[in-house]
Amino acid sequence: MGVTKEQLLARLKELQITFSQYEHPVILTVEEGEKYVGNLGGGMSKNLFLKDRKQRFYIVSALANTKVDIKVLSQRLGLGKGGLRMAPAEALGEILQVCLSLCCYYIC
Template sequence: MTLPRVCQKELLQKLTELGIAYDKIEHPEVFTVEQALPHVAHLEGIFAKNLFLKDKKKQFYLFCAPHDCDVKLNDLSKLVKASGGLRFADESVLFEKLGLTQGSVTVFGLLNDTEHSVKLVLDDRFTNNTYTKIYFHPMVNTSSIGITPQGLMTFLKSTGHEPLKINLME
Protein backbone atom coordinates (compact mmCIF):
# COMPACT_ATOMS: atom_id res chain seq x y z
CA MET A 1 0.00 0.00 0.00
CA THR A 2 1.41 3.39 -1.00
CA LEU A 3 0.80 6.15 1.49
CA PRO A 4 -0.12 9.61 0.21
CA ARG A 5 2.91 11.89 0.37
CA VAL A 6 2.93 15.58 1.22
CA CYS A 7 4.65 17.60 -1.51
CA GLN A 8 6.05 21.14 -1.48
CA LYS A 9 2.72 22.77 -2.39
CA GLU A 10 0.88 20.96 0.40
CA LEU A 11 3.66 21.79 2.86
CA LEU A 12 3.40 25.51 2.10
CA GLN A 13 -0.39 25.30 2.51
CA LYS A 14 0.10 23.59 5.87
CA LEU A 15 2.52 26.29 7.06
CA THR A 16 0.01 28.95 6.04
CA GLU A 17 -2.83 27.11 7.84
CA LEU A 18 -0.67 26.98 10.98
CA GLY A 19 0.06 30.71 10.74
CA ILE A 20 3.78 30.11 10.19
CA ALA A 21 5.39 32.87 8.15
CA TYR A 22 8.16 31.75 5.82
CA ASP A 23 10.61 33.13 3.28
CA LYS A 24 11.13 31.07 0.15
CA ILE A 25 14.31 31.17 -1.93
CA GLU A 26 14.48 29.39 -5.29
CA HIS A 27 17.89 28.03 -6.30
CA PRO A 28 19.41 25.38 -8.57
CA GLU A 29 19.13 21.76 -7.50
CA VAL A 30 21.60 21.00 -4.69
CA PHE A 31 22.54 17.72 -3.04
CA THR A 32 24.85 18.85 -0.24
CA VAL A 33 25.14 21.69 2.24
CA GLU A 34 28.26 22.87 0.40
CA GLN A 35 26.30 23.15 -2.86
CA ALA A 36 23.46 25.04 -1.14
CA LEU A 37 25.54 27.59 0.77
CA PRO A 38 26.33 29.91 -2.16
CA HIS A 39 22.56 30.37 -2.61
CA VAL A 40 21.61 30.87 1.05
CA ALA A 41 24.71 32.15 2.88
CA HIS A 42 23.64 35.79 2.42
CA LEU A 43 20.30 35.24 4.20
CA GLU A 44 19.61 36.20 7.80
CA GLY A 45 19.66 33.05 9.92
CA ILE A 46 21.20 29.62 9.42
CA PHE A 47 20.88 26.83 6.87
CA ALA A 48 20.11 23.42 8.37
CA LYS A 49 22.09 20.23 7.97
CA ASN A 50 19.68 17.28 8.04
CA LEU A 51 20.76 13.65 8.36
CA PHE A 52 18.54 10.57 8.14
CA LEU A 53 20.12 7.87 10.27
CA LYS A 54 19.46 4.45 11.75
CA ASP A 55 20.88 2.37 14.55
CA LYS A 56 21.56 -1.36 14.72
CA LYS A 57 17.99 -2.11 15.87
CA LYS A 58 16.59 -0.16 12.89
CA GLN A 59 15.38 2.80 14.93
CA PHE A 60 15.35 5.76 12.56
CA TYR A 61 16.49 9.27 13.45
CA LEU A 62 16.20 12.61 11.71
CA PHE A 63 19.00 14.83 12.97
CA CYS A 64 18.87 18.59 12.31
CA ALA A 65 21.65 21.03 13.20
CA PRO A 66 23.26 24.23 11.89
CA HIS A 67 25.05 23.61 8.60
CA ASP A 68 28.43 24.43 10.10
CA CYS A 69 28.05 21.97 12.97
CA ASP A 70 30.77 19.31 13.08
CA VAL A 71 28.82 16.08 13.52
CA LYS A 72 30.58 12.94 14.65
CA LEU A 73 28.21 10.00 14.42
CA ASN A 74 29.87 8.22 17.36
CA ASP A 75 29.31 11.23 19.62
CA LEU A 76 25.76 11.70 18.36
CA SER A 77 25.07 8.00 18.91
CA LYS A 78 26.04 8.34 22.58
CA LEU A 79 23.91 11.47 23.04
CA VAL A 80 20.77 9.78 21.68
CA LYS A 81 21.60 6.39 23.23
CA ALA A 82 21.41 4.66 19.86
CA SER A 83 21.79 0.91 19.90
CA GLY A 84 25.02 -0.17 18.22
CA GLY A 85 25.94 3.25 16.80
CA LEU A 86 24.46 5.35 14.02
CA ARG A 87 24.84 5.09 10.25
CA PHE A 88 23.11 6.62 7.26
CA ALA A 89 19.83 4.94 6.32
CA ASP A 90 19.14 3.82 2.76
CA GLU A 91 17.36 6.17 0.37
CA SER A 92 14.54 3.65 -0.09
CA VAL A 93 13.81 3.85 3.66
CA LEU A 94 14.10 7.64 3.55
CA PHE A 95 11.38 7.68 0.91
CA GLU A 96 9.26 5.08 2.71
CA LYS A 97 9.38 6.90 6.07
CA LEU A 98 9.55 10.59 5.11
CA GLY A 99 8.62 10.71 1.42
CA LEU A 100 12.00 12.29 0.60
CA THR A 101 14.97 11.59 -1.62
CA GLN A 102 18.68 12.14 -0.96
CA GLY A 103 19.54 15.79 -1.23
CA SER A 104 16.13 16.93 -0.01
CA VAL A 105 16.20 15.64 3.58
CA THR A 106 14.26 18.08 5.72
CA VAL A 107 12.43 18.38 9.02
CA PHE A 108 9.30 18.98 6.95
CA GLY A 109 9.36 15.32 5.87
CA LEU A 110 7.93 14.52 9.31
CA LEU A 111 4.52 15.37 7.83
CA ASN A 112 4.82 12.03 6.05
CA ASP A 113 5.78 10.11 9.21
CA THR A 114 2.22 9.55 10.36
CA GLU A 115 3.26 6.38 12.24
CA HIS A 116 5.85 8.34 14.26
CA SER A 117 8.56 5.81 13.48
CA VAL A 118 11.30 8.46 13.13
CA LYS A 119 12.82 10.11 16.20
CA LEU A 120 13.62 13.78 15.71
CA VAL A 121 16.91 15.01 17.17
CA LEU A 122 17.43 18.79 17.13
CA ASP A 123 20.46 20.83 18.01
CA ASP A 124 19.08 22.99 20.81
CA ARG A 125 20.25 26.17 19.07
CA PHE A 126 17.26 25.68 16.76
CA THR A 127 14.87 26.19 19.66
CA ASN A 128 16.63 28.67 21.97
CA ASN A 129 16.49 31.71 19.66
CA THR A 130 20.20 31.57 18.76
CA TYR A 131 19.04 32.14 15.16
CA THR A 132 16.27 34.40 13.91
CA LYS A 133 15.50 32.03 11.03
CA ILE A 134 16.31 28.47 10.10
CA TYR A 135 16.36 27.41 6.44
CA PHE A 136 15.25 23.97 5.33
CA HIS A 137 14.39 22.46 1.96
CA PRO A 138 10.61 22.34 1.45
CA MET A 139 10.46 18.65 0.39
CA VAL A 140 12.58 19.37 -2.72
CA ASN A 141 16.18 20.52 -3.15
CA THR A 142 15.47 23.32 -5.64
CA SER A 143 14.46 25.84 -2.99
CA SER A 144 14.81 26.62 0.70
CA ILE A 145 12.41 28.19 3.13
CA GLY A 146 13.19 30.05 6.32
CA ILE A 147 11.05 29.92 9.44
CA THR A 148 11.55 31.19 12.99
CA PRO A 149 12.36 28.88 15.89
CA GLN A 150 8.80 29.47 17.14
CA GLY A 151 7.47 28.51 13.71
CA LEU A 152 9.55 25.33 13.81
CA MET A 153 8.12 24.35 17.18
CA THR A 154 4.56 25.09 15.99
CA PHE A 155 5.18 22.89 12.94
CA LEU A 156 6.60 20.04 15.04
CA LYS A 157 3.68 20.19 17.46
CA SER A 158 1.30 19.84 14.49
CA THR A 159 3.08 16.63 13.41
CA GLY A 160 3.11 15.13 16.90
CA HIS A 161 6.90 14.81 16.92
CA GLU A 162 8.51 15.85 20.19
CA PRO A 163 12.17 16.62 19.47
CA LEU A 164 15.04 15.29 21.51
CA LYS A 165 17.09 18.47 21.99
CA ILE A 166 20.83 18.04 22.27
CA ASN A 167 23.75 20.38 22.67
CA LEU A 168 26.66 19.53 20.37
CA MET A 169 28.67 22.53 21.56
CA GLU A 170 29.59 21.01 24.95
Protein backbone atom coordinates in the same frame (compact mmCIF):
# COMPACT_ATOMS: atom_id res chain seq x y z
CA MET B 1 2.32 10.49 4.75
CA GLY B 2 4.08 13.20 2.75
CA VAL B 3 2.57 16.44 1.57
CA THR B 4 2.98 18.34 -1.66
CA LYS B 5 4.59 21.75 -1.90
CA GLU B 6 1.15 23.25 -2.46
CA GLN B 7 -0.25 21.55 0.65
CA LEU B 8 2.66 22.77 2.77
CA LEU B 9 2.32 26.35 1.56
CA ALA B 10 -1.46 26.28 2.06
CA ARG B 11 -0.98 25.00 5.63
CA LEU B 12 1.54 27.74 6.43
CA LYS B 13 -0.94 30.33 5.16
CA GLU B 14 -3.79 28.71 7.09
CA LEU B 15 -1.71 28.94 10.28
CA GLN B 16 -0.87 32.56 9.40
CA ILE B 17 2.86 31.83 9.44
CA THR B 18 4.76 34.51 7.55
CA PHE B 19 7.31 33.10 5.14
CA SER B 20 9.36 33.87 2.06
CA GLN B 21 9.87 31.20 -0.55
CA TYR B 22 13.06 30.65 -2.57
CA GLU B 23 13.24 27.84 -5.12
CA HIS B 24 16.52 26.18 -6.00
CA PRO B 25 17.70 22.93 -7.55
CA VAL B 26 18.38 19.84 -5.47
CA ILE B 27 21.37 20.30 -3.17
CA LEU B 28 23.15 17.50 -1.38
CA THR B 29 25.71 19.44 0.62
CA VAL B 30 25.82 22.57 2.74
CA GLU B 31 28.41 24.01 0.36
CA GLU B 32 26.04 23.67 -2.60
CA GLY B 33 23.25 25.26 -0.57
CA GLU B 34 25.35 28.29 0.27
CA LYS B 35 25.44 29.17 -3.44
CA TYR B 36 21.66 29.47 -3.52
CA VAL B 37 20.56 30.64 -0.06
CA GLY B 38 23.76 31.54 1.79
CA ASN B 39 23.21 35.23 1.11
CA LEU B 40 19.76 35.26 2.77
CA GLY B 41 21.08 35.44 6.33
CA GLY B 42 20.16 33.18 9.21
CA GLY B 43 21.76 29.89 10.03
CA MET B 44 22.47 27.22 7.46
CA SER B 45 21.69 23.74 8.69
CA LYS B 46 22.50 20.19 7.74
CA ASN B 47 20.39 17.11 8.26
CA LEU B 48 21.67 13.60 8.83
CA PHE B 49 19.35 10.64 8.32
CA LEU B 50 20.64 7.79 10.48
CA LYS B 51 19.59 4.32 11.51
CA ASP B 52 20.58 1.98 14.31
CA ARG B 53 21.06 -1.78 14.43
CA LYS B 54 17.40 -2.29 15.38
CA GLN B 55 16.30 -0.53 12.16
CA ARG B 56 15.12 2.58 14.03
CA PHE B 57 15.65 5.82 12.13
CA TYR B 58 16.80 9.21 13.39
CA ILE B 59 17.01 12.68 11.86
CA VAL B 60 19.71 14.89 13.32
CA SER B 61 19.68 18.58 12.41
CA ALA B 62 22.62 20.80 13.26
CA LEU B 63 24.06 24.12 12.26
CA ALA B 64 26.15 23.70 9.14
CA ASN B 65 29.48 24.30 10.87
CA THR B 66 28.77 21.79 13.66
CA LYS B 67 30.92 18.67 13.58
CA VAL B 68 28.62 15.71 14.29
CA ASP B 69 30.58 12.71 15.52
CA ILE B 70 28.25 9.76 14.88
CA LYS B 71 30.20 7.53 17.28
CA VAL B 72 29.84 10.03 20.13
CA LEU B 73 26.18 10.64 19.31
CA SER B 74 25.58 6.91 19.27
CA GLN B 75 27.14 6.54 22.72
CA ARG B 76 25.14 9.45 24.14
CA LEU B 77 21.95 7.81 22.91
CA GLY B 78 23.01 4.60 24.65
CA LEU B 79 23.50 2.70 21.40
CA GLY B 80 27.20 1.89 21.76
CA LYS B 81 30.09 3.10 19.59
CA GLY B 82 28.89 1.61 16.32
CA GLY B 83 25.18 1.85 16.99
CA LEU B 84 24.39 4.51 14.39
CA ARG B 85 25.20 4.74 10.71
CA MET B 86 23.93 6.68 7.73
CA ALA B 87 20.55 5.38 6.56
CA PRO B 88 20.42 3.95 3.04
CA ALA B 89 19.35 6.33 0.26
CA GLU B 90 16.26 4.21 -0.49
CA ALA B 91 14.96 5.00 3.01
CA LEU B 92 14.67 8.68 2.07
CA GLY B 93 11.86 7.80 -0.31
CA GLU B 94 10.34 4.96 1.69
CA ILE B 95 10.30 6.56 5.13
CA LEU B 96 10.65 10.31 4.65
CA GLN B 97 8.90 10.36 1.29
CA VAL B 98 11.64 12.59 -0.07
CA CYS B 99 12.66 12.28 -3.68
CA LEU B 100 16.07 13.68 -4.56
CA SER B 101 14.90 14.51 -8.06
CA LEU B 102 12.46 17.14 -6.79
CA CYS B 103 13.30 20.79 -6.37
CA CYS B 104 14.09 21.95 -2.88
CA TYR B 105 12.69 25.01 -1.16
CA TYR B 106 14.10 27.34 1.44
CA ILE B 107 11.35 28.83 3.56
CA CYS B 108 12.21 31.44 6.16
